[in-house]
Amino acid sequence: MADEKLRVAMFWGAACGGCDVALLDIHEHILDVIEVADIIFWPCAMDFKFKDVEAMPDEHLDLTFYNGAIRNSENEHIAKLLRQKSKLMAAFGSCSHMGGIPGLGNFHDRKSIFETAYLNTKSTHNPDKVFPRTEFEVPEGKLTLPEIYDTVKTLNQTVPVDYFIPGCPPNPEQIWIVIQAVASGKLPPKGSTVGASDKALCDECPRKKTELKFKQFKRRHLVHPDPEVCFMEQGIVCLGAATRAGCGWRCIQSNMPCRGCYGPLPNARDQGAKMLTAIASHIDSEDPEEVERILDTLPDPAGYFYRFGLPLSLLHRRQRRNA
Amino acid sequence: MSFEPKIVGFLCNWCSYTGADLAGTSRMKYLPNVRVVRIMCSGRLDPTFVMKAFSQGADAVLVAGCHPGDCHYQNGNMKTLRRIPLLRRTLAQLGIEPERLRLEWVSASEGERYQSVVNEFVEQVRKLGPLNLELDPSVERAAG
């Protein structure tokens, strides 16, 4: 086994493609990867067919990086297939780790998303109200499309996952550290989060913190934040307090607040709930009516708190109780 | 069959829990729907507790602490006072009526007040109906 190369796969579910690019962003290290690993399946980069995977014996692959959330029948089918064919399965990136941006679909459902996308957007002209169908007969035969689900799930809510690599996308330096760990066989226990720190981003962030409080929330695109001072102290929601460090505070360096893509801290079950606590402590008021007025300046709190993690959160989705 | 709301009550040790105790030792009658969890201070209430209660079948959550100015830890309840409205707004966006989360101040001597808060809240939740969360069991599987 020692001189046999690792057999690796990379697949995208409901994703933007950024994770695939991030893997390439390890730059010339990709050549080192080829030294130790054969890339058996990577649809974004090379031509493979699902039937090639179906034909493999079980556990043929040493490791699969699965990026993207599970939101349609194809995502689910391939996730199950790759799980069966892989010794180790890693959720790669925020979408497969916790739902990611596609996970925001859990504020809606298939019907409302279809109505927006195929009827109500200003640029749409669809007088016959045509919606995508999973099957369609044409003279040449039957065309099929995967079925979109009402609810987006994480990879681990679909198949058992061995390792979690957070980030939207994961930081290439961290990806390289993970790959080295795999190649040397020095992986932490299964179930671990790898390629990230166990501390909060605030612990690593170099901005000045003075425990300032504020009476008004400010939206990032409407102000020029002081690049030296903590965003929260300037009234701008920053998720650093409830987010794992590891990204190299890349948004903060670009004078953008953290949106939480590295996910909850160890032992924090719900990132949004933790963030809520941190935010409330910065509000400068002890008067219930004034608190409400201040909160009126924070539109869409749930959208901030669960920007990347609604499917992973305790409540998972918006409840359609009166639907 | 009539609907009996399941309510989880988080009561601070120094005021509200003692107030509930007083209601009990004074043999006041009140509806049995609130399952009480004692916390040291209302400020200890991590919003995760509330989310978890809802996700595991609670129809509503009651949070009770010392009156403003009376918190045993000086200002723990002031944190609660800011957290709960933000949590209610967040829950509303997630499709859970904010009325299902209630914050009350109950002192150690207000057994009667605890009695009326509970009775009133249970009736209010009864009108709202069961929460019946739409929650796939796989959601329990967290990550990392």
Ligand code: SF4
């Ligand atoms: S809240 Fe944001 S800006 Fe402030 S210390 Fe934390 S990561 Fe840095």
Ligand code: SF4
């Ligand atoms: S600063 Fe926050 S949102 Fe930006 S990359 Fe880091 S963890 Fe992700």
Ligand code: FES
């Ligand atoms: S001790 Fe009762 S609210 Fe703080």
